[in-house]
Amino acid sequence: MLNRQELTDIISGFVPEAEFPEGKQLLEVIVPAEKLFSLVENLKSDKRTAFNYLINHTAVDFTTHFTVVYHLESTDFRHLVVLKSLIADRENPNIDSLTALYPTAEYFEREVFDLFGIRFNNHPNLKRFFLEDDYGYPLRKDFRDEVNIIER
Amino acid sequence: MSEEIIKDVIIGENEDYIINMGPQHPSTHGVLRFEVCLKGETVKYLIPHIGYIHRGIEKMCEANTYPQIIHLTDRMDYLSAHMNNEAVCLLVEDALQVEVPERVKYIRTILDELNRIASHQLWWCAFGMDLGALTSFFYGLRDREHILDIFEESFGSRLLHSFVMPGGLMHDVHPNFQKRIKEFITYFRKKLPEYDQLLTGNVIFQNRVKGIGHMSKETAIGYGVTGPSGRGSDYSCDIRKIAPYGAYDKVQFNEILETGCDTWARYKVRMAEMWESLSILEQLVDNIPEGDYTAKMKPIIKLPAGEYFQRVETARGELAVYAVSDGNKSPLRMRFRTPNFSNLFVMNEITAGHKIADLIAISGSLDLVIPDIDR
Numbered sequence: 233m234l235n236r237q238e239l240t241d242i243i244s245g246f247v248p249e250a251e252f253p254e255g256k257q258l259l260e261v262i263v264p265a266e267k268l269f270s271l272v273e274n275l276k277s278d279k280r281t282a283f284n285y286l287i288n289h290t291a292v293d294f295t296t297h298f299t300v301v302y303h304l305e306s307t308d309f310r311h312l313v314v315l316k317s318l319i320a321d322r323e324n325p326n327i328d329s330l331t332a333l334y335p336t337a338e339y340f341e342r343e344v345f346d347l348f349g350i351r352f353n354n355h356p357n358l359k360r361f362f363l364e365d366d367y368g369y370p371l372r373k374d375f376r377d378e379v380n381i382i383e384r
Numbered sequence: 385m386s387e388e389i390i391k392d393v394i395i396g397e398n399e400d401y402i403i404n405m406g407p408q409h410p411s412t413h414g415v416l417r418f419e420v421c422l423k424g425e426t427v428k429y430l431i432p433h434i435g436y437i438h439r440g441i442e443k444m445c446e447a448n449t450y451p452q453i454i455h456l457t458d459r460m461d462y463l464s465a466h467m468n469n470e471a472v473c474l475l476v477e478d479a480l481q482v483e484v485p486e487r488v489k490y491i492r493t494i495l496d497e498l499n500r501i502a503s504h505q506l507w508w509c510a511f512g513m514d515l516g517a518l519t520s521f522f523y524g525l526r527d528r529e530h531i532l533d534i535f536e537e538s539f540g541s542r543l544l545h546s547f548v549m550p551g552g553l554m555h556d557v558h559p560n561f562q563k564r565i566k567e568f569i570t571y572f573r574k575k576l577p578e579y580d581q582l583l584t585g586n587v588i589f590q591n592r593v594k595g596i597g598h599m600s601k602e603t604a605i606g607y608g609v610t611g612p613s614g615r616g617s618d619y620s621c622d623i624r625k626i627a628p629y630g631a632y633d634k635v636q637f638n639e640i641l642e643t644g645c646d647t648w649a650r651y652k653v654r655m656a657e658m659w660e661s662l663s664i665l666e667q668l669v670d671n672i673p674e675g676d677y678t679a680k681m682k683p684i685i686k687l688p689a690g691e692y693f694q695r696v697e698t699a700r701g702e703l704a705v706y707a708v709s710d711g712n713k714s715p716l717r718m719r720f721r722t723p724n725f726s727n728l729f730v731m732n733e734i735t736a737g738h739k740i741a742d743l744i745a746i747s748g749s750l751d752l753v754i755p756d757i758d759r
Contacts, residue, residue: 257478258693285605287695288704288721303693303704303721307605307619310626314693336608339729347442362435362758370443371717381443 269328289340329355347371414754445718458544461756463503464698475694476550487675493630503699552678597746608726611701616650623697647749724756
């Protein structure tokens with residue numbers, strides 16, 4: 233199991249632009265969206281880190297930008313890292329898909345696409361999951377549904 | 385010449401034959417549809433279609449306070465209701481740096497294990513019934529009733545109790561609580577061998593479950609299959625061991641691992657987990673410390689701005705809660721990584737090439753609860 237400092241050193245070796253916010257519950261890394269796929273690929277294949285388990289993937293709408301969040305764990309060493317990418321473009325948000333690395337990412341990403349409208353490049357089957365094609369993206373903060381959601 | 389004629393007679397031999405299983409098929413235990421592509425009786429591929437019971441719990445959380453959110457989490461995996469509640473409570477307590485009394489930790493852990501046994505009992509009886517053994521259904525429900533009676537006496541509800549609150553419990557447990565649990569342990573220790581006699585040792589049953597639904601350890605990790613389904617593939621994924629919460633660091637228990645990787649291995653893991661849960665209960669039930677049933681909490685709970693992550697082990701696998709707070713009384717974003725969502729999508733991988741009758745056994749061995757998939 234690697235500690236925070238060792239993980240920080242390895243990750244900044246792969247992506248020098250990575251930022252490490254202080255005072256968080258878990259080790260967090262903010263990487264540029266275009267560097268995310270190559271970083272995860274390296275973290276998964278590197279023998280020291282071996283992040284082979286994608287626990288959770290989701291997005292958060294901060295109204296100014298979207299943050300895409302990945303929780304990764306190594307089942308051999310049990311260390312954990314949180315990767316984040318900021319997407320400022322609200323009209324056509326997109327980021328690379330991780331389906332090639334983790335099969336479970338395909339379904340997490342479909343859910344994020346369904347609820348946030350973030351498109352994943354190179355995704356094999358990017359279709360709506362729960363909702364109809366013309367429904368809108370309900371987890372965006374500017375989503376309004378006058379019929380079903382009562383504003384307080 | 386004659387061979388050629390027979391070839392011509394088989395109409396549509398090279399076409400896919402698609403059959404929809406569900407959304408009201410009894411073996412899916414809820415509203416789930418499998419689009420199954422068949423070649424004769426053999427499954428070529430399978431596409432799960434979900435969303436029939438999508439209620440938007442994550443969106444509802446954004447308009448509710450944390451104590452209210454607890455009541456929504458019940459409705460995800462209704463058979464692990466207590467563990468779902470506890471996940472949100474642990475997250476809030478961790479964020480506010482609240483130290484809960486020892487008594488609360490013990491009672492919560494006891495409830496975890498009671499709920500786990502109740503859930504595995506229901507799985508066992510439904511699994512037997514899926515494969516045609518109707519008697520198992522009556523045996524399982526008969527014994528589950530004893531646990532539900534303990535719940536009813538203490539919390540007033542049998543299935544969705546929402547008994548834990550941030551900081552502790554809603555009220556203290558009933559005076560009979562310990563006595564009833566001890567009675568249940570003695571009772572169930574006698575009854576559990578009957579399960580083995582009825583189903584585990586049955587040759588017809590064994591022939592139906594052995595060697596089907598092979599899921600390698602790499603597949604399990606790649607698809608994020610956790611819980612008993614993952615442990616049947618020798619994948620050590622028990623959050624109770626990895627990141628202990630409650631009183632799990634004070635008890636001795638083994639993580640059950642099987643190397644068979646098939647439906648039979650997943651069956652054996654759950655049967656062994658019931659014994660293990662009984663042993664955890666025995667270690668805890670006599671040692672519940674005296675004390676308050678809740679820590680002092682403010683009437684309005686506001687989490688400091690930031691991000692929080694909490695994992696618990698439900699009866700079906702790893703539940704992770706991820707919350708983003710902006711300092712208000714309701715979260716900016718609440719995300720539930722539910723075990724069944726990940727467990728479901730491995731179905732295509734492990735059913736391809738099997739007969740359609742085996743599909744029922746394989747989906748039964750994953751123990752899916754559909755509202756937990758859709759949320």
